Amino acid sequence: MTDDVFKALADPTRRTVLDELTERDGQTLFEICARLTTKHGLASSRQAISQHLAVLESAGLIRTRRQGRYKFHDLNTEPLEHIVSRWLKPERPERHP
């Protein structure tokens, strides 16, 4: 469960995918591939990204919806919310200026 989330976050390419989806949600596989190479300087093949997306989805960090021949990928940050709180002392509410 949380093990899948941490394993998914262990790979830098997958974290960059999450970055890209944070900036623009609901992208297809090809869009993600294109933007990873151009904007982030990553030369990853389509199959590699496809497998990364599968890992992210089975970790619950991505939800997908099919529409015709397109498959859109939506970010789901819910598994991230309290993933590190187990090690943090009970704190004063954080400031978000």
Add this chain to the structure above:
Amino acid sequence: MTDDVFKALADPTRRTVLDELTERDGQTLFEICARLTTKHGLASSRQAISQHLAVLESAGLIRTRRQGRYKFHDLNTEPLEHIVSRWLKPERPERHP
């Protein structure tokens, strides 16, 4: 930098070590080994835990202090504080009831 932190968190044994140090800070290697086997049901060798502690330390999640023949391990949660905030939308301040 953050890559080391995520890689360190990828291993379930290392996360359990952080759990143990959260509960009781400043333990030695042998203390951690003993408590992992008894309380957490993990049968890890001393050398294995030693290498895990080295990974956690180089990730900045643990600070160590020598005292005679003992080496105490102190938790450092600072690298964890904002490790996932890059994917979280700017939020209303969380409630800590």
Add this chain to the structure above:
DNA sequence: CTCACAGGCAAGTCGCCACTTGCATATCAT
């Protein structure tokens, strides 16, 4: 219908990581 496009599946390769094994060093009690 036909073909280009978007994506899926599966086997295989390669490198890294967790763990072991064996020995070495340092500190303290007696």
Add this chain to the structure above:
DNA sequence: ATGATATGCAAGTGGCGACTTGCCTGTGAG
């Protein structure tokens, strides 16, 4: 000093994970 305690170092092994390669399925435009 001697042995027990606490830890360190380094080479070797096994398995998992990231990536490739090749082919297949489904969808929609012309």
